Amino acid sequence: MSYLCPMLQVQCFTFNFIQENTYLIFDDQSREAVIIDAGNQFPKEDQLLFKTIADLELTVTRLLNTHAHIDHIIGNAACYEKYQLFPEIHPDEVFTFEKTLQTSMLWGIDLSLSPKPKSTLIANDFITLGNEKLEILFTPGHSQGHVSFYSSAQHMIFSGDVIFYNSIGRTDLPGGNIAILEHTIQKEIYTLPPQTIIYSGHGEKTTVKEEMQNNPFVRIT
Numbered sequence: 001m002s003y004l005c006p007m008l009q010v011q012c013f014t015f016n017f018i019q020e021n022t023y024l025i026f027d028d029q030s031r032e033a034v035i036i037d038a039g040n041q042f043p044k045e046d047q048l049l050f051k052t053i054a055d056l057e058l059t060v061t062r063l064l065n066t067h068a069h070i071d072h073i074i075g076n077a078a079c080y081e082k083y084q085l086f087p088e089i090h091p092d093e094v095f096t097f098e099k100t101l102q103t104s105m106l107w108g109i110d111l112s113l114s115p116k117p118k119s120t121l122i123a124n125d126f127i128t129l130g131n132e133k134l135e136i137l138f139t140p141g142h143s144q145g146h147v148s149f150y151s152s153a154q155h156m157i158f159s160g161d162v163i164f165y166n167s168i169g170r171t172d173l174p175g176g177n178i179a180i181l182e183h184t185i186q187k188e189i190y191t192l193p194p195q196t197i198i199y200s201g202h203g204e205k206t207t208v209k210e211e212m213q214n215n216p217f218v219r220i221t
Contacts, residue, residue: 008132008154010199013049016041017107018071021201022049023158026058030130033058036149036158037066037201038075038087041109046078062127063087065117066160067143068097069173070104072201077113090138091119093145099174121147134158139188141181142169148188156197163189163198165206168217185211185218 011024016039026033033053040046053060063085065073076087089097097117104111123138127149134149142161149158161169163185171178189198194209212220 008129008151008156010156011052012199013040013045013052015039015045015049016071016074019202020071021199021203022075023199024049024052024058025129025134025158026056027130027132031056031058032129033060034062034064034127034129034134035060035079036064037072037160038063038079039071039073040075040078046075046082049075049079050082060085061129064121064127064149065089065093066139066148066158066201067146068093068100068117069143069161070100070107070109070111072160073097073100073114073117074109074111076115076117077111080115086115087117088120089117090121090123090136090145090147092140093117093143093147094119096143096145096175123147137188139184141171141177141179141184143173144175144177146184150192150196155193155195156199157189157192158199159189159201161201163206163211163215163218164200164203166211166215167203168215169201182218186220190218190220 013022020039022039023036127134137148139148139162196208198206
């Protein structure tokens with residue numbers, strides 16, 4: 001699925017056994033790209049992602065993780081092997097990454113080849129793509145070091161598992177906290193312009209306006 005923006009383009013792939021959304025974002029002029037939440041689990045998913053990048057003649061510059069749950073990092077090893085890019089997380093998300101490695105075999109998944117991520121994603125820093133940029137927002141609650149990536153120019157946010165269409169991320173995994181998640185949504189999501197498109201880690205896209213009006217889990221306060 002492809003979404004065309006004035007300068008940034010967004011392609012969404014739904015991958016792996018949990019149907020996670022992997023995003024490929026690129027600047028239409030420079031052809032610089034980033035991958036957000038590489039969820040490609042199977043060879044055919046690797047092939048689809050890499051062929052799309054090749055066909056579009058993109059240069060992938062960074063491999064970003066909103067958080068380190070298994071469905072969002074399962075493709076890191078393949079992307080590292082292909083592009084020699086280390087995944088990047090927020091420093092507070094190292095805890096989640098380590099927990100995921102410890103429990104991955106419970107899912108029957110071996111993450112031993114997954115590269116250790118760099119703790120380089122800091123709140124209020126920017127990811128640069130040509131002349132465009134994405135701001136890093138600290139959005140904990142689903143996990144303790146969760147981040148989101150926001151374009152004020154394009155009115156869109158890649159929110160990982162913070163908020164979904166009329167739903168929110170679960171908080172019963174290590175590092176999750178419902179009070180913190182509610183605060184994050186109120187202060188970091190609902191304060192964005194109402195027309196902001198929310199590209200979530202699962203399911204269809206939504207908008208800030210839609211969630212402020214209709215999300216049954218977090219109301220406007």
